[in-house]
């Protein structure tokens with residue numbers, strides 16, 4: 001039995017978000033095919049996340065109990081991650097960065113060694129990054145501006161998730177396409193999400 005941590009980072013309700021249209025379809029298909037697995041939904045906008053402050057940093061560096069620990073331990077205990085976050089300002093909503101600031105806890109998700117930091121996540125974990133983008137960033141000249149997927153892959157890799165175990169599912173041009181063309185494009189991405197859930 002695997003534990004899937006479904007991390008939601010969008011203030012919009014499910015039915016108003018293209019990101020969540022894909023991620024909800026992914027999770028539903030995954031659960032149907034893996035009824036024994038446990039899915040933990042973590043809606044970041046319902047958590048009381050605050051930016052790391054001086055007090056929290058003091059606790060962290062003193063090795064004391066801190067609010068970050070429960071998130072870091074929950075993250076380390078999961079086998080699979082589904083991160084649903086729209087593209088905002090070339091990456092993702094700031095709340096997701098805040099969450100990674102909690103999860104990146106030395107001694108739990110990574111450790112310092114003489115050779116530099118090393119990830120502590122056990123090998124074989126899988127991750128899916130699901131994201132809707134107003135423009136086109138998967139190809140062409142704007143691809144190099146994309147920093148959300150790049151950041152998520154980098155930080156997961158830092159903690160020990162192998163690059164080959166990370167997939168990205170996108171729907172793009174939501175701010176450009178209109179009407180039926182937009183619906184068709186999103187539906188195609190939802191179908192891709194359902195198909196990828198069967199291999200996850």
Ligand SMILES: Cc1cc2nc3c(=O)[nH]c(=O)nc-3n(C[C@H](O)[C@H](O)[C@H](O)COP(=O)(O)O)c2cc1C
Pocket residue numbers: 010012016017018019020086087088089090091132133134135136174175
């Ligand atoms: C605050 C904010 C920032 C955005 N920044 C970008 C951006 O940098 N590039 C882009 O292509 N679209 C951007 N968009 C558009 C969203 O990526 C697009 O509307 C997408 O469909 C949002 O996903 P959602 O439908 O799941 O909310 C932004 C939207 C918002 C609200």
